[in-house]
Amino acid sequence: xxxxxxxxxxFLPRSLRPTRPFRSAVLSAGVLVASASLAAGxxxxxxxxxxSGDDSIxxxxxxxxxTAATNKPGMPAFARAYARWINAxxxxxxRTLKVLxxxxxxDTVDAAKCARQAVKxxxxxxxxxxxxxxxxxxxxxxxxxxxxxxxxxVTNDEFTSxxxxxxxxxxxxLLAGLGKELAxxxxxxxxxxxxxxxxxxxxTMLDAGLTAGGHARAVDQQAAEDATEYSAxxxxxxxxxxxxxxxxxxxSGExxSGExGKGxxxxxxxxxxxxxxxxxxxxxxxxxxxSTATVLGSVDQTVINSTGGASSAFEGAYVTGxxxxxxxxxxxxxxxxxxxxxxxxxxxxPADTGVQTTWIAYTVFKEVVESLGGGAVxxxxxxxxxxxxxxxSTGGLTPTLRWxxxxxxxxxxxxxxxxxxxxxxxxxxxxxxxxxxxxxxVTRTLExxxxx
Numbered sequence: 001x002x003x004x005x006x007x008x009x010x011f012l013p014r015s016l017r018p019t020r021p022f023r024s025a026v027l028s029a030g031v032l033v034a035s036a037s038l039a040a041g042x043x044x045x046x047x048x049x050x051x052s053g054d055d056s057i058x059x060x061x062x063x064x065x066x067t068a069a070t071n072k073p074g075m076p077a078f079a080r081a082y083a084r085w086i087n088a089x090x091x092x093x094x095r096t097l098k099v100l101x102x103x104x105x106x107d108t109v110d111a112a113k114c115a116r117q118a119v120k121x122x123x124x125x126x127x128x129x130x131x132x133x134x135x136x137x138x139x140x141x142x143x144x145x146x147x148x149x150x151x152x153x154v155t156n157d158e159f160t161s162x163x164x165x166x167x168x169x170x171x172x173x174l175l176a177g178l179g180k181e182l183a184x185x186x187x188x189x190x191x192x193x194x195x196x197x198x199x200x201x202x203x204t205m206l207d208a209g210l211t212a213g214g215h216a217r218a219v220d221q222q223a224a225e226d227a228t229e230y231s232a233x234x235x236x237x238x239x240x241x242x243x244x245x246x247x248x249x250x251x252s253g254e255x256x257s258g259e260x261g262k263g264x265x266x267x268x269x270x271x272x273x274x275x276x277x278x279x280x281x282x283x284x285x286x287x288x289x290x291s292t293a294t295v296l297g298s299v300d301q302t303v304i305n306s307t308g309g310a311s312s313a314f315e316g317a318y319v320t321g322x323x324x325x326x327x328x329x330x331x332x333x334x335x336x337x338x339x340x341x342x343x344x345x346x347x348x349x350p351a352d353t354g355v356q357t358t359w360i361a362y363t364v365f366k367e368v369v370e371s372l373g374g375g376a377v378x379x380x381x382x383x384x385x386x387x388x389x390x391x392x393s394t395g396g397l398t399p400t401l402r403w404x405x406x407x408x409x410x411x412x413x414x415x416x417x418x419x420x421x422x423x424x425x426x427x428x429x430x431x432x433x434x435x436x437x438x439x440x441x442v443t444r445t446l447e448x449x450x451x452x
Contacts, residue, residue: 057095057377059365060118061358062102062111063130068226069106069194070270072130072152072354076101077347078338079128082362085341092369095377108136115140124379125149127365128358132198134158146379147386150361152297152354153322155198159414165386165403167360167394168322169420169442171198171268174295175205176212176442176449177422178266178320182293183213185318186264190237191218192276193268194225202268208449209442218266225272234279237265238287263290273298277307277314284313296321296353296425301432310430318435319425323360323397325434326351330396334359351432360394364401367392399439408443420446 061079063072083099091097100121102114111133118126119140128150131137134157141148142163151158153170182189191206193199199222207217219240223233241263267276273294284290292313304314324330335350337359342348348355368385369377392401399421409417421439425432 055095056098057092057369058098058100058121058123060100060102060114060121060123060126061129062104062114062126063354064106065103067106069272070130070132070225071106072352073347074349074352074355075128075130075152075358076103077345078342078355078358079362081342081345081348082337082359085337086362086366088341092366092377093372093374095369104131104133104137106132108133112136112140118146119144124377124382125365128361130154130354130357132196134161138164144379145383147383149364149386150357152357156201156414159409159417161416163383164416165364166416167357167364167398167401167419169417169422169446171202171295171297172205172414172417172446172449173420173422173442174297174320174322175202175268176209176420176445177424177440178293178295178318179206179209179215179218180212180440180442180445181209181318181320181424182264182266183210183215186215186262186291186293187289188241188243188263189215189218189266190221190240190263191266191268192221192223192230192233192237194270194272195222196225199225199268204449205446206266208445212445212448223269223272223276225269227272228275230269230272230276230279231283234276234283237267238280238283238290241265241290242287263287265290265292267292267294268298270298274303274306277303277312281307281313291317293318295319300349300353301326301351302349304427304430304432308430312427312430314427315430317427319427319432321353321423321425322419322421323353323356324423325425325432326356328434331356333395356397360397363394363397364392409446412447412449414446417446 061076063075065071065073079099079101083097086092086097102117104111104114111131115137123146125147126141130152132154134155138157138161142161147163147165149165150167151164153166153168158164158166158170189210191203193202203218203220210218221233221237223230267273269276296319299314299319304312331350338348338350368382371385371390372381386403389402398419401419403418420443421441424435424440426435
């Protein structure tokens with residue numbers, strides 16, 4: 001196993017969680033103090049439009065690239081393409097958009113460096129980014145009052161920070177939705193997930209979905225997130241999912257209806273899911289009564305293709321996502337940006353969930369800027385517009401988004417999780433296709449998650 005990065009828990013006992021009015025008061029005071037301090041020291045409020053003397057709007061997008069674990073190079077690459085496209089089409093309300101990018105290298109120190117760079121550059125927001133190290137970058141953003149809009153949803157802090165504005169339900173929603181769907185179809189379930197702080201939160205969310213459907217909890221199989229092969233983990237997961245009791249039913253995992261006793265293995269290893277599936281495919285021959293399912297972000301069309309297409313172990317598997325399938329016409333505006341401004345950049349894949357999240361984040365930001373009219377675009381005015389109840393449409397790629405501390409999931413420590421909708425997809429003849437029309441709301445499922 002890899003060395004484990006231990007940080008503070010993101011969950012507080014319900015009796016110790018601050019009230020919503022208290023959180024709002026602390027946020028307001030903290031932002032004002034931070035802004036006043038920085039204005040006195042530098043003569044500028046971080047994020048002020050034209051901080052460098054022009055009328056441009058500065059934002060940042062970051063993600064890990066070139067690491068041995070999960071990489072999302074398409075996110076900053078798409079952000080740069082979006083800037084080229086929007087500026088070629090008149091900018092944001094006539095203002096030039098400047099996009100800064102940063103590589104956090106999947107490292108706590110570099111994640112903090114990216115955040116400090118955003119503060120130094122007077123960025124008005126960090127948009128459409130991926131990092132597992134929220135404990136390193138969020139304090140810097142919070143101290144400068146810079147909003148984090150459209151993070152990938154890989155850490156719990158993204159759903160607790162008052163300056164985080166997530167556009168999806170992150171890993172909690174994906175796993176709760178998957179568990180809810182599999183409860184009726186799977187026997188014993190084994191989850192294979194990273195042996196990291198972010199990975200520690202995954203079993204709770206999957207179990208919330210499983211138990212909502214009357215199913216037993218999953219077997220928690222930890223694995224190194226940067227391994228080059230997973231033979232031992234694949235074998236352990238297959239054995240766990242295939243366990244049967246004396247009657248021939250899967251032990252402690254037969255579904256409520258008793259219709260399908262087949263065990264299920266759920267790999268949720270990000271970019272290493274494909275590596276895991278290579279090992280899984282070799283060992284699966286000895287366990288014919290075990291199927292698989294997963295979440296987008298851990299698998300996409302590229303992974304399916306590389307693991308055998310229609311003959312891969314994913315054939316027939318359920319996959320939960322945050323958004324419609326990549327072939328849906330609602331993605332056409334994003335594809336237009338890629339076609340016109342990406343210049344054949346192979347890092348930018350319209351089917352990549354990271355690229356899609358970055359597109360949605362910039363769509364949100366565009367609406368925020370437009371809502372300000374000709375007024376100043378600063379970190380404070382951006383957060384003010386969002387906190388004042390601005391409703392943002394993403395063209396049907398998500399439900400209408402609106403952030404606040406009055407949402408249902410504040411009761412389990414996720415006050416910023418405002419979109420708990422997921423889509424259900426399946427692999428059919430080697431291609432991802434919609435298994436159900438529309439979105440599935442897993443808010444009620446998450447409300448019952450055992451997070452204490």
